Amino acid sequence: MAAHVASAGSWHYTVNAGALSLRRKLAERNDFDPKLEICVTAGTEEALYSIFQAWVDEGDEVLVPDPGFIAYPTLARICGATAVPYALTPPEWTLDVDALRRRVTPRTKLIVVNSPSNPLGSVLDRATLQAIAELGPLVVSDEIYSEIWYDAPPPSMAGMGRNVIVVNGMSKSHSMTGLRLGWVYADEVVMRDIVVAHQYVATCASSFAQQLAESILDAPEWNAEWLAGVRAQFREQREAALHAIEHELEVKIPPPAGAFYAFAPVPACSTLPFARALATDEGVLVIPGVAFGSMGEGFIRISFAAAPQTIATGIERIGRALRAERR
Numbered sequence: 001m002a003a004h005v006a007s008a009g010s011w012h013y014t015v016n017a018g019a020l021s022l023r024r025k026l027a028e029r030n031d032f033d034p035k036l037e038i039c040v041t042a043g044t045e046e047a048l049y050s051i052f053q054a055w056v057d058e059g060d061e062v063l064v065p066d067p068g069f070i071a072y073p074t075l076a077r078i079c080g081a082t083a084v085p086y087a088l089t090p091p092e093w094t095l096d097v098d099a100l101r102r103r104v105t106p107r108t109k110l111i112v113v114n115s116p117s118n119p120l121g122s123v124l125d126r127a128t129l130q131a132i133a134e135l136g137p138l139v140v141s142d143e144i145y146s147e148i149w150y151d152a153p154p155p156s157m158a159g160m161g162r163n164v165i166v167v168n169g170m171s172k173s174h175s176m177t178g179l180r181l182g183w184v185y186a187d188e189v190v191m192r193d194i195v196v197a198h199q200y201v202a203t204c205a206s207s208f209a210q211q212l213a214e215s216i217l218d219a220p221e222w223n224a225e226w227l228a229g230v231r232a233q234f235r236e237q238r239e240a241a242l243h244a245i246e247h248e249l250e251v252k253i254p255p256p257a258g259a260f261y262a263f264a265p266v267p268a269c270s271t272l273p274f275a276r277a278l279a280t281d282e283g284v285l286v287i288p289g290v291a292f293g294s295m296g297e298g299f300i301r302i303s304f305a306a307a308p309q310t311i312a313t314g315i316e317r318i319g320r321a322l323r324a325e326r327r
Contacts, residue, residue: 022210026185039183047169051197053201055190062081064086066085067088067263067293068085086099088122104136116258118261119287121263137163141165143156143157144167144169147231148231148259166185168185170216182205244315263300263302266298287301
């Protein structure tokens with residue numbers, strides 16, 4: 001499909017909000033006006049940057065998940081705002097909405113939600129997401145892993161309130177990370193400033209990536225088969241990771257409901273030096289949990305986006321290093 005688009009496509013600028021033909025197809029997924037309430041972006045990272053630039057000012061506060069993706073607090077700091085963490089509680093990584101409500105102040109400009117979560121693989125239920133939408137401030141729901149799930153599709157925050165901004169894309173679901181293709185859904189009033197910010201960040205998303213995304217959405221049967229294959233592959237890899245974690249790390253964790261990460265406890269050591277030692281001594285790359293917030297200390301993020309045998313070998317080496325730490 002990509003080869004066909006490459007041979008037949010046009011590489012001129014699109015309008016900065018994205019090709020209207022693509023926005024119309026994206027609008028079929030949700031009840032948004034393709035002309036005024038959808039913006040196609042150069043990946044979800046640029047989407048998030050544009051949202052923060054449009055709506056966050058110096059002195060504002062942004063509520064971010066802890067543990068959570070490391071870009072969120074950094075984006076707040078770039079705007080001169082303060083990132084205020086809200087806790088997700090192990091082992092299921094649940095959210096106490098009342099505790100989150102107590103974090104909201106008159107200075108709170110955004111609440112960031114990421115479900116399915118990077119680094120946790122956890123999914124928030126619909127009732128929790130709706131309660132977050134009703135807290136008052138703008139809510140940014142990062143749903144880039146929404147197509148990678150195991151038992152049931154994760155609920156989206158789209159349509160939960162005029163204050164909700166939804167970010168998504170094809171990087172994870174269609175292995176298009178380098179093609180930089182994402183999008184934003186938001187109410188017209190909210191979207192206006194996002195489109196302006198996006199225009200001065202990226203002009204427009206890659207015209208090739210936009211045409212490829214449109215071709216994918218034009219082939220629903222092919223797309224459904226592709227996504228089913230992606231989920232089946234990750235399900236096999238998840239099972240390999242969970243089995244190895246239980247037998248090599250001697251801990252049983254709740255199966256991640258989405259994404260392709262396992263957040264595994266390593267209570268016997270400080271995670272930052274442990275992760276460094278794993279990289280240098282064992283040739284295994286994990287991310288120390290503390291990189292994702294204070295609630296992540298005592299955990300490491302393991303990606304299982306690899307062949308089952310590679311996963312087993314890597315986690316066996318982690319177990320070996322942990323046993324050496326305990327001696």
